[in-house]
Amino acid sequence: MIAAQYQWNNQHVDQPSATAQALAKEAQVSPIVAQILQNRGVDTAAAVQAFLNPGPEQLHDAFLLHDMQKGIDRIEDAIAADQQITIYGDYDADGVTSTSIMYETLNELGAKVNYYIPNRFTDGYGPNVAAFQKLIAAGTQLFVTVDNGVAGNAAIAAANEAGVDVVVTDHHDLPQELPAAYAIIHPRYPGAEYPFGGLSGAGVAFKVAQALREEIPQDLLDLAAIGTVADLVPVVDENRVLVYFGLALLKQDERPGLRALMKTAGIQPDDLTEQSIGFGLAPRLNALGRLGDAAPAVKLLTTLDDDLAQDLANQTEQENRRRQELVAEISTAALAQATDANHRDRQALVISGHDWHEGVLGIVASKVVERTGKPTLVLNVNAEGRAKGSGRSVTAFNLFGALDQHRDLMTAFGGHHMAVGLTVPADQLPALADALDAAAVAQHLADQGPSEVTVAATLAVPDATMALYQDLARLAPFGTDNSQPLFAFEPEAVTQVKAIGKTHDHLKFQLQTGSSRLNAIQFGAGDQAPALEQAQRVAVLGTLEDNVWQGRHSLQVMVKDLQTQEPAVVVARTTRLHQAMLTAPGTYVFFHQNVYQQLADRLPAAATAVLYTGQPLTPITDDQPVYLVDCPDLTADLTTALTQLKPTQITAYLYEKESLSRLGMPSRSQYAKLFKFVATHQHVDVGHQLAQLSTFIQIPRTQLVFMIQVFFECGFISIAHGIMDAVAQPGHQDLASAPSYQLRQQQMQTEQDLLLCSDSALTQRLQSLIDLK
Template sequence: MIAAQYRWNNHHVDQPSAEAQALAQASQISPIVAQILINRGKTTPDAVQAFLQPGPEQLHDALLLHDMQKGITRIEDAIAAEQQITIYGDYDADGVTSTAIMYETLTMLGAQVNYYIPNRFTDGYGPNVAAFKKLIAAGTQLFVTVDNGVAGNEAIAAANEAGVDVVVTDHHELPQELPAAYAIIHPRFPGAEYPFGGLSGAGVAFKVAQALREEIPQDLLDLAAIGTVADLVPLVDENRVLVYFGLKLLQQDERPGLQALIKEAGIHPEEITEQSIGFGLAPRLNALGRLGDASPAVELLTTLDESQAQTLAHQTEQENRRRQDLVAQISTAALAQAEDADHRDRLALIISGHDWHEGVLGIVASKVVEQTGKPTLVVNVNAEGRAKGSGRSVEAFNLFEALDGHRDLMTAFGGHHMAVGLTVPAENLTALADALDQEAANQHLADQGPSELTVAATLAVPAATMNLYHELAQLAPFGTDNAQPLFAFAPEQVTGVKAIGKTGDHLKFQLQTGTTRLNAIAFGAGKQADELTQADHVAVLGTLEDNVWQGRHSLQVMVKDLSAQAPTVVVERTNRLHQAMFTQPGTYVFFHENVYRQLADHLPDTATALLYSGQPLTPLAADSPVYLVDCPDLTADLTTVVTQLQPARITAYLYQKESLSRLGLPTRSQYAKLFKFVATHQHVDVGHQLTQLSTFIQIPRTQLIFMIQVFFECGFVSIAHGIMDGVTQPDHKDLTAAPSYQLRQQQMQTEEDLLTCPPAALTQRLQGLMDRK
């Protein structure tokens, strides 16, 4: 069985309300799209128009941001005075694009400017006292932070003491005690009037550029789009405008660095979407900072030298591949640890290892959470006994809150609901694991069940069309708070199941209803190929995507979640029995005594042999499987057995050595041959000479046995102690009245019902009998 990882909350947008129908007509969109927009708070034609047709007029006045005027005035003064300005950035994709935006803006304005990207492992996140002092000693007279700074109290105080101002541009959560910066430009500053608080670091840097240049800096939209998508901020309001137009610029980008990076990533520029950023460009930019120095990422984004761009893009690609290899290696070890005896029964996990690269542990933690559904910390333990790493959580568990009360066990800790970073003495890991488990119990994590996903609708496979895809594409770009619509599918069958990828990590299959097929891809689910092949009642949840291969477009489902039941009926009809069929616990039903006697003593101790004799049967215990060993003479007998036993699962071997239907009923000429023989031969030893008799009169042995039985029942022959004699002047009787003849007709009908019918028909028959409970 494949269990769904999420709860599916179906909104049934395929059944639009009257309000949606009216909005669709007024806005000239499909009712499905209208219903989705209503569900997302867009209920008027004007709101729909503004959402579907983003425009530059939707960008807010940059001067509304807190301290914006004060901050840009200080920057302009520094430019005029030819002061050395240092942009203090961050090492992730949002941080390096923010740095590039600010660097290009100040360079364009004639500033004497450089930038500094802190090292994740030596400087840590945000303003670093030692780094600030070193930069001041090198001549920095003004700091402008991007994508960081609101928590840099100590470093900013050190700068102030040295007579150096700091202009903070940031978007992270504001601490209770703010730093004494010259200006703090932040979209969610308390009491400020800025109308949208969801900007990324790159978005804030873009607004500073807008204020400094007194125009919308269209040439920076590509960088703003990358930072916005990479940082998973809400893709609504101003962010939607930045990404919408940023994607258009990326599709024809003239930056040598981005051109080279796009090529290294194997992306066709004209097909760039927000997914190209999220899964292609952002991970590559992040890789540099995860593994070492992220400064080359800013060089890549800002260089005008094509040769340098190609060199830096190739370096970035190599680092990304190294990052992927590290993630794969550590994830394999981490997932194995998650399932061992010390971890599998815990509600939350602490996974530890040695010589694990600390820059990728957050990604590994996410993979463990995806596989197990459990909040997970992944840490590396160094030679000095220090464990350092990252944690990821699920919606139902506040990881920051769970660990916040146990700071005595840690030497460093920070984060939020879904993600944390921490350092802890290795000797405290067991105590921390126990504390985390107790916190999971306190938050009733076990009772929460899986996280919920919003499902747009359940679609029949034929309803998934390119036309629907294009209608939904109007809602793009997709991201946080504007999720790509998820659709559930319940196909009649799943075909073409196979694991793909170099190591079979991914799953490819087709959803089929009637003659319509729809390709589906499930990343990371390759191990489920065998289960899916054998499963019944498959349900698939995913997004509709346009798959382009060699210039041809086709629709496919990108699978987000999957469920499938183990088959309740397995048809394995056979004319040969072997030991492997009789190794599992359950009830093995026999319809013929000779087969029962041969096999009953060879079943495992956990199995029961039942010879059906026509007597009423007692229903089995719940979850009990039944194995139908041999084929009954009457279809009605199978019906009775299944309906009375009420099994949870059925495996139908329905063994029959020889097909009676293929043999057929004897012909008139065959009966005449036998009648002539018994009239002229007496004392025939049919007990020992049946094979010779079969050869002599040229009638197959099985058929001959049946004919002799019919003759015996009609009184045409007598048989005593294996000796057959013809009866002189027997009464005239119709052969079809013989019990054996009638039984043979019934057996042939049973074969047609159970043995020669298509497997799907037999499965449906047995499933129907089970459903009568």
């Protein structure tokens, strides 16, 4: 059996709401795209058009950034005075692209400029006092930091003491005490008015270039796009513009280093997407800084020499392959440790080894979290007994908060909710592991369940078409806050299952329903091939991709998650029942006589129809699934029925033709209209003239039927053989006392409980009833 790694929260965008359909028509997009955008807060035609058609006019005024004018003035003064400017960068992909953007800009303006990329292992992250002092001694008269600086208090203070100004350009979280820099250019500076706070380091550097050049630096969009995608900042607003046009530039890039890097990575420029950056270019640029010196990455990005570019690209490719080998080797050992007797019962993991390269431990920790679902620290222990490494977490567990109160166990520590870096004496690792487990208990991690992912819809295999893919492609470029839509598939069969790759690391198979087939691939899941081959029922979650091979295009699913048995609870709420929903063996529970009479005879021979009337039900004696066909009037009826049946699997259709909550209770003015009509009209044939009456008094037919029933129960009218008459001198009666009125209130509450709640909330409610058995 293969268990799902995530909880799937289905948004059912294939059943767009009326407002989404109206938006689709007005904005001239498909209803599915309109529903996705509406779910993401893009809910007007103008906003849709702006989102789908990024333009330079959507870039904000660079001088709105805090201290931008002050920083630009200081840089221009340095250029005019021929002062030595040093760009102090960072060793990741965002850092080296930021450095390259600033370096090319200042070079173009005639500055005397060089750059310094700190070493991860000797300098650490951000401004380093010793590095600053060395650079000042070598002649630096102005520092411009990129992708770092807001936490560099000590180094900046040392620069100030030496009479050297520092202009900080950064995007990281601001500490409580800011450095005494000459200028701090930051999109989220407290009190600043910049319209978009989600820029990457490369994005901030791009805005500085925009201000210095007094125009949009179009030739730097490729670098800005790489840094933006690599740093996982939101791909919305201004970032969407940078990535959109940056990708266009990358496809025709004349930058020798990027041409050479794409060639060694096997990336065809015409087929390049944001995924090519995220999974192709960025990891290669990151590899240099993870394993050693990242300065060659800046040289690669900025050189105009084709031969040097190819040499540097080859070097980068070699380092990336070395990184991959190290990650594979250490991951194998770490995963084995994660499942051994000392670790498998822990809620959070502390994993350590000797001679593990510290530059890749964050990647390894992510792989362990992905496979186990547990927050994980992965550390290397050196000969001196020092353990150093990285941690990654799950959404439900604040890793930084869990460790922050145990700083006495560590010699260095920093990070945030989902990721940390730390150094700890090796003899403190057992205490650290116990502290992490205690935090898991305190944060109720075991009760949280798997992390939730948003699923756009469940698609039938035949509905996964190139036309749908092209509709969805209009939402690209994808990334943080604009994720590529995930779709669930429940095929009739899974065929051609095989592990692929040199070491059989990856899983490839086909989804099949009828004559329709759809290829699927899941990286890193090759060991699941035997279980998938034996599975009878499979649910697959993934994105639709255009797979290009030798010039031929075909659709495939890039798998994010799969499970080889139906979950205990399947939420499939609907306003339309189809015969396909009634074909599987099982027990079908009905709560309304009319729905039961219409459908009970249409069930297969291996199915049982049950009408719940309040009488005790016989528990199910085998593993038959239960299908909740329609929605009960009372939530308590559902609870009672399922408690008596004791099912192990539930599929919740909870069919209701029309939402009473959306219809609402009649207003006082509507009741007054009906009362006035009844008082002035006798012998009304409501059995045959209800539609005309609804039109005449302008009350929706469904609402009118309900109101007439309430009046009848309150004794305001009589109805005989379909003829309605007013009752002379009726007694005073509160409308709320009518049984139909009270039932409507109960039904509306039931809708809140069962139909209008989230999928995860309903799943939890139904799962709790299964757990009672």
